[in-house]
Amino acid sequence: MIFSFVHALCTVEGRRDLWAKLLADKPHSLPWCIGGDFNVIVNGHEKRGGRPFMVSEGSEFLAFMEEAEIFDAGFSGLSYTWCNNRRGRARIWKRLDRLLINGECSDLASAISVVHLARHPLDHAPLKISFALRMDNGPRPFRFLNVWTSKPELLGVIREAWDTEVQGSPLRALCSKLLTVRRAIQLWNKQHFGDIGTTVREAEVGLSRADEELTHDRSDGVLENVHRAQAELNRALAIEE
Known part of the structure; x- marks a missing residue:
């Protein structure tokens, strides 16, 4: 192309x-x-x-x-x-x-x-x-997000999942522990951050709606809504970055 x-x-x-x-x-x-x-x-x-x-x-x-x-x-x-x-x-x-x-x-x-x-x-x-x-x-691979480290409780989530008792050979135990940690982190992420990409898109939609409203209503109240939506988008973008 x-x-x-x-x-x-x-x-x-x-x-x-x-x-x-x-x-x-x-x-x-x-x-x-x-x-x-x-x-x-x-x-x-x-x-x-x-x-x-x-x-x-x-x-x-x-x-x-x-x-x-x-x-x-x-x-x-x-x-x-x-x-x-x-x-x-x-x-x-x-x-x-x-x-x-x-x-x-x-x-x-x-x-x-x-x-x-x-x-x-x-x-x-x-x-x-x-x-x-x-x-x-294709299937989406698991990726560790740097923003997770901003939450001190993440280490506890990983430690608790890793300490789970697993039966089998050492290699099988390692694979099982990694999978358990992955699932624990994904569940914890949903509770604290949600889908980061979705959060950004929702914030963008909110700002777009506020900006669209400003094309029809130029009052201070609508302008304040635009500024509030901008702040929400800036926060979501900071987490995404």
């Missing part, structure tokens, strides 16, 4: 040069993904606030997509990926970031998903891109 990551300029002339260079790099038969900040929108639904959308704004971008034989992969999550973070009527939202793919890329993956993650405190929302391939179905 070929990935092209872009950060387009704000001017029509600057983007025109980018379209030409991307067309020069267009692969003939390989799956191609182009993602990033294109700094342009293609219809009025991709903007809120500011001056009304003009059809001419996105005409050259659409012409480039047609010539390159690529299309928008779609998205879920926040409606907009960029905000100028100004207050009141001066606040503007746009969908400036996206993923474009060609037909070969669509044929390669059984499913491609693009999620607009929480934007705060940045002005752009990160894009989370997932490809579901046939090789993604």
Whole structure:
């Protein structure tokens, strides 16, 4: 697969040069993904606030997509990926970031998903891109998470599980003790941390909802909800890191 990551300029002339260079790099038969900040929108639904959308704004971008034989992969999550973070009527939202793919890329993956993650405190929302391939179905291995060591009681959990009486040869006893410790840690993790990845995703969804509400209600109460959701996400991300 070929990935092209872009950060387009704000001017029509600057983007025109980018379209030409991307067309020069267009692969003939390989799956191609182009993602990033294109700094342009293609219809009025991709903007809120500011001056009304003009059809001419996105005409050259659409012409480039047609010539390159690529299309928008779609998205879920926040409606907009960029905000100028100004207050009141001066606040503007746009969908400036996206993923474009060609037909070969669509044929390669059984499913491609693009999620607009929480934007705060940045002005752009990160894009989370997932490809579901046939090789993604294997069992997940056990991994020790460093964040577990932040809890002093972990050592007691391990010691108690390890001291369990096991019958059999020394090698069989070792394997049984390792399996017992693994199960004990997994149970303890569910009680104290839960699924770290799920916690982050839930925090991202909460912040996305709060940010989406802010596009309709700009009161101080809603802004406070955004800040609270941001704090929850920061905590979840710190644990994940």
